[in-house]
Amino acid sequence: MYIPRQTAAQSRRSFxxxxxxxxxxxxxxxxFTLGVTILSEAFGIGVISTNLVKILGMxxxxxxxAIAMDVxxxxxxxxxxxxxxxxxxxxYAIGMWLMYARTEIVIRDSLGRGTIPPTETEVSEAVAAQxxxxxxxxxxPLIWSFAGSLPFQLxxxxxxxxxxxxxxxxxxxxxxxxxVYLSILTQAMTLALSLYLFQNDTGLRGNNGLSGLQxxxxxxxxxxxxxxxxxxxxxxxxLGAGYLLFAWLVSGKFGSVIRAIxxxxxxxxxxxxxxxxxxxxxxxxxxxxxxxxxxxxxxxxGIINPAEIAPIASIYLAVWVAIGGRGRLYGAVIGAALxxxxxxxxxxxGAPNIDLGLFRIVWTDWWLVLLGLGFVLVTLFxxxxxxxxxxxxxxxx
Amino acid sequence: MSTLLEVSGVSVTFDGFRAINxxxxxxxxxELRAVIGPNGAGKTTFMDIVTGKTxxxxxxxxxxxxxxxxLKLSESDIAKIGIGRKFQKPTVFEEQSVRxxxxxxxxxxxxxxxxxxxxxxAQERARIEELAEEIGLTERLDHRAGDxxxxxxxxxxxxxxxxxxPRLLLVDxxxxxxxxxxxEHTTDLLKRAAKTRAVMVIEHDMEFIRRLECRVTxxxxxxxxxxxxxxxxTKNQQVIDVYLGR
Numbered sequence: 001m002y003i004p005r006q007t008a009a010q011s012r013r014s015f016x017x018x019x020x021x022x023x024x025x026x027x028x029x030x031x032f033t034l035g036v037t038i039l040s041e042a043f044g045i046g047v048i049s050t051n052l053v054k055i056l057g058m059x060x061x062x063x064x065x066a067i068a069m070d071v072x073x074x075x076x077x078x079x080x081x082x083x084x085x086x087x088x089x090x091x092y093a094i095g096m097w098l099m100y101a102r103t104e105i106v107i108r109d110s111l112g113r114g115t116i117p118p119t120e121t122e123v124s125e126a127v128a129a130q131x132x133x134x135x136x137x138x139x140x141p142l143i144w145s146f147a148g149s150l151p152f153q154l155x156x157x158x159x160x161x162x163x164x165x166x167x168x169x170x171x172x173x174x175x176x177x178x179x180v181y182l183s184i185l186t187q188a189m190t191l192a193l194s195l196y197l198f199q200n201d202t203g204l205r206g207n208n209g210l211s212g213l214q215x216x217x218x219x220x221x222x223x224x225x226x227x228x229x230x231x232x233x234x235x236x237x238x239l240g241a242g243y244l245l246f247a248w249l250v251s252g253k254f255g256s257v258i259r260a261i262x263x264x265x266x267x268x269x270x271x272x273x274x275x276x277x278x279x280x281x282x283x284x285x286x287x288x289x290x291x292x293x294x295x296x297x298x299x300x301x302g303i304i305n306p307a308e309i310a311p312i313a314s315i316y317l318a319v320w321v322a323i324g325g326r327g328r329l330y331g332a333v334i335g336a337a338l339x340x341x342x343x344x345x346x347x348x349x350g351a352p353n354i355d356l357g358l359f360r361i362v363w364t365d366w367w368l369v370l371l372g373l374g375f376v377l378v379t380l381f382x383x384x385x386x387x388x389x390x391x392x393x394x395x396x397x
Numbered sequence: 398m399s400t401l402l403e404v405s406g407v408s409v410t411f412d413g414f415r416a417i418n419x420x421x422x423x424x425x426x427x428e429l430r431a432v433i434g435p436n437g438a439g440k441t442t443f444m445d446i447v448t449g450k451t452x453x454x455x456x457x458x459x460x461x462x463x464x465x466x467x468l469k470l471s472e473s474d475i476a477k478i479g480i481g482r483k484f485q486k487p488t489v490f491e492e493q494s495v496r497x498x499x500x501x502x503x504x505x506x507x508x509x510x511x512x513x514x515x516x517x518x519a520q521e522r523a524r525i526e527e528l529a530e531e532i533g534l535t536e537r538l539d540h541r542a543g544d545x546x547x548x549x550x551x552x553x554x555x556x557x558x559x560x561x562x563p564r565l566l567l568v569d570x571x572x573x574x575x576x577x578x579x580x581e582h583t584t585d586l587l588k589r590a591a592k593t594r595a596v597m598v599i600e601h602d603m604e605f606i607r608r609l610e611c612r613v614t615x616x617x618x619x620x621x622x623x624x625x626x627x628x629x630x631t632k633n634q635q636v637i638d639v640y641l642g643r
Contacts, residue, residue, distance in 0.1 A: 249513070252512075252513070252515065252516070253497075253500060253501065253512050253513075253515045254509065254512045254513045254515075256490075256493060256497045256500065256501055257501060257512055259490070259492060259493065260490045260493070260501060263490055263491070263492060264488055264490065266450075266472075267484070267488045267490075268501075269471075269472040269473050269476070270448060270472060270473075270476050270481075270482050271473075271476055271501060271502055271557070271561065272473050272474075272476030272477040272507050272561065273473055273476075273501075273507050274471075274473045274507065274508075275473065277508070277509055278509050281509040
């Protein structure tokens, strides 16, 4: 049965009235944010620890990259297994500023105790030695030239993932690489990036990564309990804004065209649409949003290193979206939130191990088996994912 | 009537098999033309070449007053220049409503940004209604295209073709799987379309072609065997041997 849906072709009613699920989502997200704030240590009754606030804030960032993944895969049919590379790049871009600016404050503080104020060169050299001592260097790499400028690094959060996606996508789509071949190519991209970053001489501290990112320059005196809530709010806001953007993107004729590309791209070409241009647009926009999600995630995580960009991370992302339900944004949010929270609960020692006499289920080991099994079961029996359950509810009422 | 599309001396080989062999064919505007031929005569490959899906090894494909070289254009540019194609198997976007299918085909700007901010104005909605009326799908406008019957899907695809407002329609077996009543409707649609534009119909069914009352081109082994009125080509001994006689 087809449930008639209002579309751009049909009606000029307001966007929100056409898409009630967006309103529902915004309401629930608002309530959740309010609830966590009230229960937090900093602004409320302190039931939720600072650590949990951080985990929840990070989960919201993962939900943001999950809806980006849903747009690129669920709606446009490009199974990108490399979107975590963009997430990581966003994290690195903001991490550079966080690390540089904080180190600079500390250095100025200690050098400033002498009688003669330090010169700019002295400060810069001391910062470089402090940051890069760990990889045996004391020179500031070229890419750190403007690391002290927050606006510059914020632009990089958008620009670096965006440009990488644009160039990679242009090369791949122009050659009409599709399907599983494209997926492999995106895996190769994220693997190459991760291996590159593992090297010590790339200027991003090799496998040490960037650390201490939870300390925000300018707010070093503010306790983490408060900062964690700030970042939680920022993450909730970003998820809400991203959700609105994507819901709008996929609602009208644009959504119609990209779903058509997913279902039969050759046919779309014969309608006169430049399929490659659309794919590139979607790939790049979702990469930028992924970068922004990463830039919010890593200050909450406190550390970023090349392992975060490993190919497996992007595969997990696809699993979240598949479990949650492709082709519906709230499905991606459900999948990402559920699976990532479950994962941190089971692998973080939160869940009690089960003794079966002969056999002991240790969740840290068995979590992946459980996830794999869940993925297979969902694929076989609920191709629409958890989000598909909402169809039943809507149909029954 | 001036020449709209001119294909001359085109050949294409797939793994040693010559699918099209020094084929030359031209169509004017407006004109209705039927293309017939046995399986493997190269009818679909011919359409693939014109629409940019297949690049020939040699030959020329020229379009319009300015003699634009179609071989240099991409599929989407060829569609934008005014060539619409209906596939043998109806290929509509099944997951989307009939209305959305038609809206996508409507002659509007095709760039991502202009599509992003597109909203159906009164004129466009009226055009969609009008097209739906013409293809007999007014009642089904807000239904999933995948729920249509086979014949309705064929019509929807023809409707999408008309929505594109092309100068040349390439129609591959439009009557396949249709009931006699549906066939009649389809013939009317095509004849009406051909009053203002060039329409090229590939068809197996002789009865259907008879009703089109148009010039016929017979293809055989990748080149033109005969051309003329249906009466004329059915009297041609070569045509009888390779096609009709069987």
